[in-house]
Amino acid sequence: MVQIPKPPAPSRTAQRPVPTSADVARLAGVSRATVSYVLNNTAAVRISEPTRRRVHEAAKELGYVPHAAARSLRAGHRRMVLMPAPAVPAGPLYSAFIYELQWALHRLDYTVVQYGGVGLAGDEAARAWAELRPVAVLVPGTGLGPEGVALLRRSGARAVVTLGPDAVEGAHALLMDHESVGHCAGAHLYARGRRRIGVVVPEEGGLDVFSRPRLAGVRRALHGTAATVTELPLAYTEESAARLAARWGDLGLDAAFAYNDEYAMLLMRALQDEGVAVPADTAVIGADDLLLGRLLRPRLSTVRIELPSGRDLAELVDRAVRDPGGEPERHKVLGASVVQRDST
Amino acid sequence: MVQIPKPPAPSRTAQRPVPTSADVARLAGVSRATVSYVLNNTAAVRISEPTRRRVHEAAKELGYVPHAAARSLRAGHRRMVLMPAPAVPAGPLYSAFIYELQWALHRLDYTVVQYGGVGLAGDEAARAWAELRPVAVLVPGTGLGPEGVALLRRSGARAVVTLGPDAVEGAHALLMDHESVGHCAGAHLYARGRRRIGVVVPEEGGLDVFSRPRLAGVRRALHGTAATVTELPLAYTEESAARLAARWGDLGLDAAFAYNDEYAMLLMRALQDEGVAVPADTAVIGADDLLLGRLLRPRLSTVRIELPSGRDLAELVDRAVRDPGGEPERHKVLGASVVQRDST
Known part of the structure; x- marks a missing residue:
C-alpha cells in the first residue's frame, strides 16, 4: 500500500462561513421570501425581471447554492432514486448493469444515489x-x-422496488431466482453424462446470497437421479485452487459447476496444472458468460444470466413513482440458459 | 434482455400521507418543539423521561422518521462523504478500492454516498x-x-479531496499519475530488447483519462532512443482483437503494452490464435496485476498499481473534516512497478 503520511498539527485558520439566503437577500436588497421565490422558480408569485436578475447575480457573487434539503422538506428529493451500494465488491456483470440503469434513469431525469451499504x-x-x-x-x-418497506413508504418514497429471490409485501418485486442458474448447470452436466458433480461455493463473504441458491438449484436438477452433488469451498486464490485440485483424484468427481466464470477459470487452470484433462476427465461450467470464458482453452461452457434491462427497470421505477398507490408489480426477471462450448 | 411487461392502466388509489412531527406532537400530547428536542437528542433542553418515552412511542406508532433534511438545514449531513459514481463500469481494481474505502469510512462513522455521475x-x-x-x-x-471546489466549500463541505493527475486549488489532492504506469511498461519492454512497441488504447469511452497518460508514459520512457511507439486502438471484443492480430505481421511490432490485464488477455489470445508466439515473436505486458494474468500461459507480465489504502484515505478525509481551514495536503499515491512473468 502507498502510505499517506500524516501532517504534524492542525492549523487554526477558520473556514469562511457558508452564505445563506439572508445574505443573498441583503446584497440584492430584497426580502428572503423573494430570494426563495426566484431561486425556486415559484410560478405562483410574480416577480419583475430586473429583480430576478438582481437575485441571481447576488447568489452568484456570494456563491450561494440553494439547499436541496430545504426543498426536500416540502417535497422530498423528487428525482432521487436511492440504492444501497453493493455489500461486496461488484463483479463485472453487476457493474455493467448498475451503469446501464444509471443511464436509463438519467434519461428519465432521475439521479441514482448509492448509499454506503456496509454495516447496515x-x-x-x-x-x-x-x-x-x-x-x-x-x-x-x-x-x-x-x-x-412500510417505513420507506411512510417517509415519502413513492416506490420501493426489490431485486431478489422473494417478493416483499408493499414493494414492487423483480424476482431474481439464482436457483435457476444452478438448475441449468446441473441439468446440463447430467445430460452430458456426468454423475459425480462438484459445486464450487466461494469462501469470500457476501456471495452466499447467490451461491447458496445456485447450489440448491444443482441439487434440485439432480433430485431423484443416481448423481451425487459435492460442495466444494474455494477461495479466489491460486493457492486455494491448487489445494482443491491436489485432492481431485480422491474426490472422484467427473464435473464441476464453478459458481461463475472467474472461479471456473481459476479451477480449470489448477486442474490442468494437476494433469486433469478438461473436459475428458472433468467437465467444467461457469456462469455469467464473461468474455474471458471464450478466451480460455478449452473454451468455457457457461450459464448466461440475463438481468433485466436497465431501461425496463428505469421505466418500472418511473411508472411506480407516477402511481404510488398502484398494485405492486411482480416480474420474474432472471433468465438463465446454458451456452455450451468446449469445457463440458 | 428479459422484458418487463407494462401493466394496463394506473389505479387511482391514494398513498397514505407522510406522518409529520406535528402528527407525533398531537399523538404524544406535546408541542412540536418538544418532539424536535427529543428526537434530535438536544442536550440543552431538559425533558422528563416519561415525556421522552411518550414522544418515542408516538413516533414509532406513526412510523415517523426524523427528516435528515431538517437537520442538515442547520448542520449539513455531518457524516456524509459524497463521491460521484464512476462514469464507466468500474473495473475489479477500482471496485475493490471503493469497497475498502467504504468500510474504512464506516469505521470512522461516515457513510459514503455515491452520486450518479452520468450526464453531469x-x-x-x-x-x-x-x-x-x-x-x-x-x-x-x-x-x-x-x-x-470553492462552490462545494461555500455550501458547507469541510473537505474536498481529489484523486487525479493534478492538484486543484483549494482541495486536498491524492495525485494519481497514470503516466508512471506507461513509463514502467515502456522501460521494461526496452530493457528486454524490444524496439517496436505497440500500445493498446481501449476504444471504450471514458477510459481516456487513464489510457492517454499511460500512452504518454510509454513515449516518455522511449524518448531519445531508436524505439518506435505505435498506438493500437482496440475494442474489448474478440472480433476487434482478431482484426488487430490479423494485421500484426504488417505492423512489424515486437512488443505490446496492452493497457491492462484484461485487454492483454484478449490480445494475447488473438495473437496466439494467429500463430504469433508470445513472448518469442511479441512480448505482451498488461497492468493491474489481476489474478487472471497468473492463470494465463505464458503467465502475463504486468504493471502492479498500488492505490492508496482505503484506511489512509479515510483518515485523510477525517483529518480534513476536523480541520477545514488547514492547508490542503498533497500526496503522490500511485505506486507502479513491473511484475515480470513469462510473457515478456
Whole structure:
C-alpha cells in the first residue's frame, strides 16, 4: 500500500462561513421570501425581471447554492432514486448493469444515489435511507422486510422496488431466482453424462446470497437421479485452487459447476496444472458468460444470466413513482440458459 | 434482455400521507418543539423521561422518521462523504478500492454516498453534489476545477479531496499519475530488447483519462532512443482483437503494452490464435496485476498499481473534516512497478 503520511498539527485558520439566503437577500436588497421565490422558480408569485436578475447575480457573487434539503422538506428529493451500494465488491456483470440503469434513469431525469451499504442491515438501513427522502428506493438482495418497506413508504418514497429471490409485501418485486442458474448447470452436466458433480461455493463473504441458491438449484436438477452433488469451498486464490485440485483424484468427481466464470477459470487452470484433462476427465461450467470464458482453452461452457434491462427497470421505477398507490408489480426477471462450448 | 411487461392502466388509489412531527406532537400530547428536542437528542433542553418515552412511542406508532433534511438545514449531513459514481463500469481494481474505502469510512462513522455521475460534469456536477450538503466530497478523475471546489466549500463541505493527475486549488489532492504506469511498461519492454512497441488504447469511452497518460508514459520512457511507439486502438471484443492480430505481421511490432490485464488477455489470445508466439515473436505486458494474468500461459507480465489504502484515505478525509481551514495536503499515491512473468 502507498502510505499517506500524516501532517504534524492542525492549523487554526477558520473556514469562511457558508452564505445563506439572508445574505443573498441583503446584497440584492430584497426580502428572503423573494430570494426563495426566484431561486425556486415559484410560478405562483410574480416577480419583475430586473429583480430576478438582481437575485441571481447576488447568489452568484456570494456563491450561494440553494439547499436541496430545504426543498426536500416540502417535497422530498423528487428525482432521487436511492440504492444501497453493493455489500461486496461488484463483479463485472453487476457493474455493467448498475451503469446501464444509471443511464436509463438519467434519461428519465432521475439521479441514482448509492448509499454506503456496509454495516447496515434491515430496518436500520431502511431508516437511514428514509432520512434522505428519496422518491424511490431500489433494493437488491435480501434483508428488507415489510416493516422496512412500510417505513420507506411512510417517509415519502413513492416506490420501493426489490431485486431478489422473494417478493416483499408493499414493494414492487423483480424476482431474481439464482436457483435457476444452478438448475441449468446441473441439468446440463447430467445430460452430458456426468454423475459425480462438484459445486464450487466461494469462501469470500457476501456471495452466499447467490451461491447458496445456485447450489440448491444443482441439487434440485439432480433430485431423484443416481448423481451425487459435492460442495466444494474455494477461495479466489491460486493457492486455494491448487489445494482443491491436489485432492481431485480422491474426490472422484467427473464435473464441476464453478459458481461463475472467474472461479471456473481459476479451477480449470489448477486442474490442468494437476494433469486433469478438461473436459475428458472433468467437465467444467461457469456462469455469467464473461468474455474471458471464450478466451480460455478449452473454451468455457457457461450459464448466461440475463438481468433485466436497465431501461425496463428505469421505466418500472418511473411508472411506480407516477402511481404510488398502484398494485405492486411482480416480474420474474432472471433468465438463465446454458451456452455450451468446449469445457463440458 | 428479459422484458418487463407494462401493466394496463394506473389505479387511482391514494398513498397514505407522510406522518409529520406535528402528527407525533398531537399523538404524544406535546408541542412540536418538544418532539424536535427529543428526537434530535438536544442536550440543552431538559425533558422528563416519561415525556421522552411518550414522544418515542408516538413516533414509532406513526412510523415517523426524523427528516435528515431538517437537520442538515442547520448542520449539513455531518457524516456524509459524497463521491460521484464512476462514469464507466468500474473495473475489479477500482471496485475493490471503493469497497475498502467504504468500510474504512464506516469505521470512522461516515457513510459514503455515491452520486450518479452520468450526464453531469464540472461545475454543474459540483452544484448538484453541493445540494446534498455533504461534509466531505471525494472526487476521482478530472473535471472539477477551482470554482467547483470553492462552490462545494461555500455550501458547507469541510473537505474536498481529489484523486487525479493534478492538484486543484483549494482541495486536498491524492495525485494519481497514470503516466508512471506507461513509463514502467515502456522501460521494461526496452530493457528486454524490444524496439517496436505497440500500445493498446481501449476504444471504450471514458477510459481516456487513464489510457492517454499511460500512452504518454510509454513515449516518455522511449524518448531519445531508436524505439518506435505505435498506438493500437482496440475494442474489448474478440472480433476487434482478431482484426488487430490479423494485421500484426504488417505492423512489424515486437512488443505490446496492452493497457491492462484484461485487454492483454484478449490480445494475447488473438495473437496466439494467429500463430504469433508470445513472448518469442511479441512480448505482451498488461497492468493491474489481476489474478487472471497468473492463470494465463505464458503467465502475463504486468504493471502492479498500488492505490492508496482505503484506511489512509479515510483518515485523510477525517483529518480534513476536523480541520477545514488547514492547508490542503498533497500526496503522490500511485505506486507502479513491473511484475515480470513469462510473457515478456
